[in-house]
Amino acid sequence: MPALRFLGGAALAFFVWWTATLFYDGLLGFSAERLLSFDKRLCGPHLIADDRKIEVHPRLCVAPTGTIPADQLTYNIILLGGLFAMRWRSVAAFLTSLFVVAVTHVLSLAVSVESAYARVGAWSERHYSSLEQDIWVSTEFWWRLVGMFAIVFVCWWLTQAPEQGRRREPRRRPASRSSLPS
């Protein structure tokens, strides 16, 4: 039964992720744009959702344009949906986890944009030190391979029933047995 519940939740989350991506990418782009405007090297980037990607168009000065496969940053909600369907705690726990994961989506989009701009050849060499390039590229790489799933696991784990992650108290013997003479 837990496996079936997981599959059902994951299938539903997959459907939501697949159908809502364009709308959701628009929201992500809007939010990440505010964050990225603090980095003057990116020339006030305008992030536009297009199909399942987000295009980056610098506005205030000359910089390359970029394309980020945004749906590859957000599909961890499928795992979130499956895990919560498998072991449900409460609506509040689910919504809190969803919110945390959505915040990480905005951050991961910002990191992906920085990572993309840190490896576009001569322009990157002029605007990013080699240490900065390594940090952005490694962070994005790690996040997409492990981090995006680890955050889902952490959210789910933290919202599980109290006995999870804690040793159970030893059971007391029934009174009738403990009263027997040894």
Next chain:
Amino acid sequence: MNRRWLFLVRFAVLLLVFELPLLLDSVDRHVVRPLSAGIATTAGMVLDGIHQHVRVSGTIMSSPCFSVDIQNGCNGLETVLFLIAAVLAFPASALQRILATVVGIVLIQAINLIRVVTLYLVGCHRPQWFASFHLAIWQTIVFATAVIFFAAWSRRAVARA
């Protein structure tokens, strides 16, 4: 500190310790690439067994139908390290941890092998589905396997304690 938070702190530290070396070129050359090549060879043998004649060269499986390069992230190593970090961070006996690690590695690599074989077949017969299967579906399945295995194991470990 609450036990649950203590687990998460330990888990985060171990994950970082295990994953950071993967960024080194020497680890990539001597560990990651040979592992990926081994998976490509095994997957090639499985595909030969079902009459899909593929040629394996290093980490690349190719045929006139489709070619797959098993890169970082496609060899299950990150998921294995994720699981080992969780198992080691959880309070359990040494024997329980060793057993969980061994069974977990075998399970994840078996699932990952099915993933590679399936992805080749999807790429060959339904290339338009490849992108979705590659990440959204199979990456989720591989990580879900690790998380569900860990959840089941930790429950048993708690019960035995």
